Amino acid sequence: MTRSPSDNLTAAAHRATLTDRYAAWRELGYDASRCPVRNVLDHLGSKWSTLLLIALAEKPMRFNALLREVPDISKRMLTQTLRDLERDGLVARRVFPTKPPSVEYRLSAMGESVLGPLTALVGWAEQQFPEIERARARFDAGDATEHAAADEQPAAPTARVALAPVSASG
Amino acid sequence: MTRSPSDNLTAAAHRATLTDRYAAWRELGYDASRCPVRNVLDHLGSKWSTLLLIALAEKPMRFNALLREVPDISKRMLTQTLRDLERDGLVARRVFPTKPPSVEYRLSAMGESVLGPLTALVGWAEQQFPEIERARARFDAGDATEHAAADEQPAAPTARVALAPVSASG
DNA sequence: AGGATAGGTCTACAATGGAGACCTTCTGCC
DNA sequence: GGCAGAAGGTCTCCATTGTAGACCTATCCT
Secondary structure, eight states, X not given: OOOOHXXXXXXXXXXXXXXXXXXXXXXXXXXXXXXXXXXXXXXXXXXXXXXXXXXXXXXXXEHHHHHHHSTTOOHHHHHHHHHHHHHTTSEEEEEEOOSSOEEEEEEOHHHHHTXXXXXXXXHHHHHHHHHHHHHXXXXXXXXXXXXXXXXXXXXXXXXXXXXXXXXXXX | OOOOTTSSOOHHHHHHHXXXXXXXXXXXXXXXXXXXXXXXXXXXXXXXXXXXXXXXXXXXXXXXXXXXXXXXOOHHHHHHHHHHHHHTTSEEEEEEOOSSOEEEEEEOXXXXXXXXXXXXXXXXXXXXXXXXHHHHHHHHTTOOXXXXXXXXXXXXXOOTTTTSOOOOOO
């Protein structure tokens, strides 16, 4: 995880950006439906949405082609996920009056515009995957939680009993 | 080679990148557990993970502080999501031997490294939100699917009956 | 006529998520 | 001394979601 000083700076900037969004949501009275982030990410985060966006990034596809392309999705979920993406305007649905009718799905302009952020995330996932697997192995081996020394202070809100003389170990 | 995640790549380049990942997965026999993208994104996509990462981006926090910070999460889901994030190495858990014990959660280095891609996505969500809402309104008003002219060709795999003379309408 | 392809819907069952009761140890308060 | 409240969870129960797969209408190929 080589980190350069400039990475730290950008990390700080990201932190600031995200904290801003968070504060904005708090000011909306924690109303999830009016928070762009939650509203949008809840959909994008669903198991199949990103996968379908990636599949459609390659080329427009028809219903059964998508079904073949993503072998572990069920028809029901494919229909439903496509409907969601269509409703959000990320995917356009076109019906061709062949017999039987053909239905083609393709990314809209907005759908294409999410490819950038999505690629960034996918790149991160791929890059970090080995480290994540190591972390999982470590966790599953039981070497997880860190126990702080008795004289260190926890994050914040209770100083209430933090100073009591204490013998570690229960 | 530290390149900013998404700077000057064109949509076509994103498409190529994503299509590559997709092809790689196909070559793994569509095994989701060995696909970094699905493996990682399935976790990150869960309803609360991103929210907790954003909350912890601001500062380390303790269990009950997080509970107050994200008012619509239940204790159960908070525990579970934090465990997942900890297992993946994105969040570090530290126990302080106060009485009663305090437990502090903070982003690990890897957790900070996801802030970049995450900020990109959040930025996209915020920027596109008005358009998404318009798309939803349009969809809910029934003005959704586009019906192609009879002489246009669908995506690909059936040219089988595509040329039959057909009276549109349905 | 039988089977395949097209694009779905519908039903039954399993997994997941959420609300909230409950637990233990500690402190402060009256 | 006893009760309330905070801390950090776990546990149980119920509702929502997701999954598998049968089924449907129509057309075409053999």
